[in-house]
Amino acid sequence: EVKFEQISPADFFYRNRDIAGFSNPSRSLYTSVRELVENSLDAAEIGRILPNIIVELTAESEVEGEGTSIYKLRVEDNGIGVDPNYIPRAFATVLFGSKYGYKQNRGTFGLGGTMALLYGQITTNRPATVISSKGGKEIHKFVLMIDIMKNEPRVLKHEVYKNERKWRGTIIEFYLEADYTGSKAKIIEYFKQTAISNPHASILFIDVKGRMYFFPRATDIVPEPPKETRPHPVGVDVELMNRLIANSKEKTLLSFLVSNFQRVGEKTAREILEIANLPIDKDPKKLTHEEITNLVESMKNYGKFRAPDPSSVSPIGEELLRIGIQNMLKPDFIYVVQRPPSSYSGYPFVVEVGLAYGGQIPPIEGVHLYRFANKIPLLYDERADVVWKVVTEKIDWSYYKVPKIAPIALVTHICSPKIPYKSVGKEAVADRPEIERELVIAIREAARQLKLYLSKIEKKKMTIKR
Amino acid sequence: EVKFEQISPADFFYRNRDIAGFSNPSRSLYTSVRELVENSLDAAEIGRILPNIIVELTAESEVEGEGTSIYKLRVEDNGIGVDPNYIPRAFATVLFGSKYGYKQNRGTFGLGGTMALLYGQITTNRPATVISSKGGKEIHKFVLMIDIMKNEPRVLKHEVYKNERKWRGTIIEFYLEADYTGSKAKIIEYFKQTAISNPHASILFIDVKGRMYFFPRATDIVPEPPKETRPHPVGVDVELMNRLIANSKEKTLLSFLVSNFQRVGEKTAREILEIANLPIDKDPKKLTHEEITNLVESMKNYGKFRAPDPSSVSPIGEELLRIGIQNMLKPDFIYVVQRPPSSYSGYPFVVEVGLAYGGQIPPIEGVHLYRFANKIPLLYDERADVVWKVVTEKIDWSYYKVPKIAPIALVTHICSPKIPYKSVGKEAVADRPEIERELVIAIREAARQLKLYLSKIEKKKMTIKR
Ligand SMILES: Nc1ncnc2c1ncn2[C@@H]1O[C@H](COP(=O)(O)OP(=O)(O)OP(=O)(O)O)[C@@H](O)[C@H]1O
Numbered sequence: 067e068v069k070f071e072q073i074s075p076a077d078f079f080y081r082n083r084d085i086a087g088f089s090n091p092s093r094s095l096y097t098s099v100r101e102l103v104e105n106s107l108d109a110a111e112i113g114r115i116l117p118n119i120i121v122e123l124t125a126e127s128e129v130e131g132e133g134t135s136i137y138k139l140r141v142e143d144n145g146i147g148v149d150p151n152y153i154p155r156a157f158a159t160v161l162f163g164s165k166y167g168y169k170q171n172r173g174t175f176g177l178g179g180t181m182a183l184l185y186g187q188i189t190t191n192r193p194a195t196v197i198s199s200k201g202g203k204e205i206h207k208f209v210l211m212i213d214i215m216k217n218e219p220r221v222l223k224h225e226v227y228k229n230e231r232k233w234r235g236t237i238i239e240f241y242l243e244a245d246y247t248g249s250k251a252k253i254i255e256y257f258k259q260t261a262i263s264n265p266h267a268s269i270l271f272i273d274v275k276g277r278m279y280f281f282p283r284a285t286d287i288v289p290e291p292p293k294e295t296r297p298h299p300v301g302v303d304v305e306l307m308n309r310l311i312a313n314s315k316e317k318t319l320l321s322f323l324v325s326n327f328q329r330v331g332e333k334t335a336r337e338i339l340e341i342a343n344l345p346i347d348k349d350p351k352k353l354t355h356e357e358i359t360n361l362v363e364s365m366k367n368y369g370k371f372r373a374p375d376p377s378s379v380s381p382i383g384e385e386l387l388r389i390g391i392q393n394m395l396k397p398d399f400i401y402v403v404q405r406p407p408s409s410y411s412g413y414p415f416v417v418e419v420g421l422a423y424g425g426q427i428p429p430i431e432g433v434h435l436y437r438f439a440n441k442i443p444l445l446y447d448e449r450a451d452v453v454w455k456v457v458t459e460k461i462d463w464s465y466y467k468v469p470k471i472a473p474i475a476l477v478t479h480i481c482s483p484k485i486p487y488k489s490v491g492k493e494a495v496a497d498r499p500e501i502e503r504e505l506v507i508a509i510r511e512a513a514r515q516l517k518l519y520l521s522k523i524e525k526k527k528m529t530i531k532r
Numbered sequence: 533e534v535k536f537e538q539i540s541p542a543d544f545f546y547r548n549r550d551i552a553g554f555s556n557p558s559r560s561l562y563t564s565v566r567e568l569v570e571n572s573l574d575a576a577e578i579g580r581i582l583p584n585i586i587v588e589l590t591a592e593s594e595v596e597g598e599g600t601s602i603y604k605l606r607v608e609d610n611g612i613g614v615d616p617n618y619i620p621r622a623f624a625t626v627l628f629g630s631k632y633g634y635k636q637n638r639g640t641f642g643l644g645g646t647m648a649l650l651y652g653q654i655t656t657n658r659p660a661t662v663i664s665s666k667g668g669k670e671i672h673k674f675v676l677m678i679d680i681m682k683n684e685p686r687v688l689k690h691e692v693y694k695n696e697r698k699w700r701g702t703i704i705e706f707y708l709e710a711d712y713t714g715s716k717a718k719i720i721e722y723f724k725q726t727a728i729s730n731p732h733a734s735i736l737f738i739d740v741k742g743r744m745y746f747f748p749r750a751t752d753i754v755p756e757p758p759k760e761t762r763p764h765p766v767g768v769d770v771e772l773m774n775r776l777i778a779n780s781k782e783k784t785l786l787s788f789l790v791s792n793f794q795r796v797g798e799k800t801a802r803e804i805l806e807i808a809n810l811p812i813d814k815d816p817k818k819l820t821h822e823e824i825t826n827l828v829e830s831m832k833n834y835g836k837f838r839a840p841d842p843s844s845v846s847p848i849g850e851e852l853l854r855i856g857i858q859n860m861l862k863p864d865f866i867y868v869v870q871r872p873p874s875s876y877s878g879y880p881f882v883v884e885v886g887l888a889y890g891g892q893i894p895p896i897e898g899v900h901l902y903r904f905a906n907k908i909p910l911l912y913d914e915r916a917d918v919v920w921k922v923v924t925e926k927i928d929w930s931y932y933k934v935p936k937i938a939p940i941a942l943v944t945h946i947c948s949p950k951i952p953y954k955s956v957g958k959e960a961v962a963d964r965p966e967i968e969r970e971l972v973i974a975i976r977e978a979a980r981q982l983k984l985y986l987s988k989i990e991k992k993k994m995t996i997k998r
């Protein structure tokens with residue numbers, strides 16, 4: 067009568083695909099496009115490549131009575147490509163990926179690319195094609211399906227070609243039931259906003275009608291990529307400690323602590339081990355259960371660590387953010403601020419904010435909000451986002467002379483090796499107090515500048531009247 | 533340089549535990565309590581048992597400098613118990629559970645109980661204890677830890693006792709680092725609201741100070757439990773069809789369709805197969821890839837199915853909902869409405885709404901909102917919920933004579949074999965158009981009654997003045 071089952075993670079995300087952003091045919095098309103484009107941008111970033119991305123949507127057939135169609139979605143990039151030994155699992159297995167390390171990436175879950183292909187497969191029963199080369203002698207082409215119950219790839223075909231022109235990159239092609247009319251505006255908006263957070267990327271979008279939308283790069287400068295760093299001791303827990311010990315080759319607790327955590331030098335390590343009452347030369351693998359718990363507690367309570375190393379973070383930068391906002395919104399006033407690095411729960415993060423006013427911004431009651439996290443535009447779940455909370459509850463816009471209806475826009479970017487997303491759909495950021503505080507400080511600084519500007523405009527009007 | 537990893541689902545939810553509701557020590561205590569209480573309520577429901585649940589929190593030790601403590605959390609119920617063959621995986625493996633069928637349960641993901649124990653384990657390094665009996669000859673006691681990287685239980689101890697007093701139920705005991713002061717109000721509120729949606733449950737809560745909070749049952753009537761039903765054809769996709777075919781013993785397409793889907797009788801099955809151009813006596817296991825796709829398309833476009841069978845749904849009921857709201861809010865006015873069953877994406881659902889005014893309700897700008905889904909109180913993420921969207925955007929309260937500041941409260945309950953939660957944290961329901969529509973209709977009906985009541989009150993005041 068009580069029937070127990072174990073389900074695979076692919077099965078879990080198949081059953082709950084709305085949580086991953088596949089809730090209806092138009093949203094599913096949007097999510098598929100963004101997941102693949104974000105993968106392409108990550109692939110360029112690792113190789114310090116100027117990204118060239120082509121997104122092509124073609125209509126295959128109408129689906130009667132549904133208002134949807136079967137489309138072919140093809141995304142091509144010039145990124146670093148995928149090692150053929152990993153292609154099947156990278157695209158047909160969930161919880162498999164290369165972005166689990168401690169540094170800022172667009173991707174984070176090991177889920178998005180596979181979910182797009184999974185959605186296509188369950189709505190069309192057709193396999194996906196992945197073609198990739200790392201720029202070497204060979205180009206590999208795989209035709210794949212996903213065994214959802216086992217969370218495994220099924221390789222239907224694998225062909226290898228000579229890479230005569232030394233091509234490097236990845237092409238994904240798959241079919242899905244979708245509603246382009248319902249998602250077109252969001253998809254175009256996604257590309258426009260991606261241009262702000264990735265000004266060095268060139269994106270071409272060809273839609274079902276053959277219309278071309280070209281988003282040229284605004285700069286040839288490749289941003290400094292983030293570096294992988296060690297975890298910060300403030301974020302440690304017993305599980306992490308156990309894993310670090312299991313993987314460690316260090317012979318003493320002193321060298322173990324220094325080499326496995328950032329911001330832990332010899333002096334700090336000695337102090338921690340003194341608090342934990344552990345000898346500095348003990349073999350980490352010989353620690354008892356209680357000693358490990360004690361060590362973790364001592365690290366969490368030490369309280370004197372330097373702030374986390376921000377080299378695992380890669381912001382947009384004030385100048386490029388200004389250019390991007392100028393190009394997209396064409397305002398009269400613009401003020402951009404990049405906050406110094408801060409941290410939450412041991413994770414470093416940087417907040418960047420741009421406030422724009424006037425010009426071609428349409429007047430609105432409230433504020434036009436453009437939210438970014440790790441250079442990804444967030445176009446859904448605005449009300450659930452920490453930025454919305456700050457803008458509506460912590461900023462009194464009238465104090466800064468902003469009228470109730472005003473041509474005002476706010477652009478926010480939060481970047482970190484770990485963004486506290488509220489859901490695997492990556493559309494809203496949770497209101498961690500440290501992040502909220504940084505946003506408040508940054509937005510108020512920009513709002514003060516706006517107040518000065520609006521006062522000047524006011525004065526000019528008075529002068530003209532007389 | 534690019535390092536690929538496969539992570540287990542336990543590892544995934546460990547790394548992203550904030551998404552599952554374990555974002556900080558006070559929220560984690562709240563989530564642990566709710567996940568275990570919901571498991572106990574589900575266990576009573578299956579056995580048509582009047583639930584007696586005891587939740588006991590004891591402080592073990594202070595955690596210096598953190599404002600948190602190590603607590604022991606113990607939850608005991610008189611539910612149907614757990615088969616000892618399944619206890620280790622039920623509580624120490626994620627994506628393992630008994631609630632994956634097509635009927636309304638509080639649990640749905642196979643995740644919650646294990647996540648509470650996982651959080652306890654990573655913050656205290658201590659094992660959990662599960663004691664259970666199905667009322668037979670034996671009581672089984674397991675001491676468990678979770679191997680997070682493998683998503684497997686580690687049984688440290690397994691003892692069997694004679695069940696001399698024929699006890700039936702389950703006891704969970706584990707340790708976790710938490711902040712009771714920060715979550716106390718929410719935990720008490722959770723119990724109060726659970727009494728509304730589960731008026732037949734009796735809950736005793738003993739907190740860290742030894743204070744007892746008793747929530748007695750308001751009725752001895754056990755609600756009609758939901759029944760498992762076949763999937764509705766409107767929700768079919770290729771993956772589901774492939775699995776049904778693989779598991780089916782039916783020899784013909786006709787009997788296959790009739791026995792695997794609700795609302796498909798012989799006549800309907802014949803019409804579908806005619807549209808799909810498939811012979812009624814074909815062996816389902818002999819269908820080609822294309823034929824399966826074609827069959828799924830024909831079913832999705834058939835358009836003439838009867839609405840989904842609501843016997844997989846178990847609402848609170850108008851009378852019990854009224855009693856619960858009366859007890860909790862003590863209003864002067866109360867109006868309750870249960871909508872007829874509706875459906876979204878092939879899933880039946882029922883909306884129940886209670887509107888209360890005056891009496892002991894404190895005046896508020898807006899509306900006090902009490903949201904429920906599958907008899908679970910939702911206390912977080914209000915702004916992300918479909919009910920918030922309806923209450924703030926689709927209902928013009930002033931039209932119903934409700935003043936800007938008013939003693940008004942709205943209680944909403946949505947129940948379905950599948951609730952479209954926005955996240956695995958189960959705190960907000962997505963705005964499916966069909967659900968939104970039912971909420972609007974129900975709330976407007978109640979609001980019209982409130983308008984009549986407020987007009988009467990108005991008239992009386994006028995009469996008294998003269
Ligand atoms: N265009 C691409 N070029 C190179 N590698 C890619 C590309 N697309 C995907 N990959 C590889 O496949 C892996 C899996 O991709 P997938 O989108 O499923 O997960 P992810 O990007 O790691 O995380 P997320 O779920 O957050 O997107 C990536 O980690 C990356 O290594």
Ligand SMILES: Nc1ncnc2c1ncn2[C@@H]1O[C@H](COP(=O)(O)OP(=O)(O)OP(=O)(O)O)[C@@H](O)[C@H]1O
Binds near residue numbers: 629630639647
């Ligand atoms: N108190 C209990 N009595 C009986 N069975 C229980 C109890 N608690 C848990 N179980 C069993 O253990 C399984 C796993 O519980 P868990 O909370 O992890 O997942 P779930 O309740 O199925 O889904 P969810 O993640 O949505 O809570 C349940 O499906 C149920 O069969």
Ligand SMILES: [Mg+2]
Binds near residue numbers: 104105179
């Ligand atoms: Mg990705």
Ligand SMILES: [Mg+2]
Binds near residue numbers: 567570638643
């Ligand atoms: Mg549960």
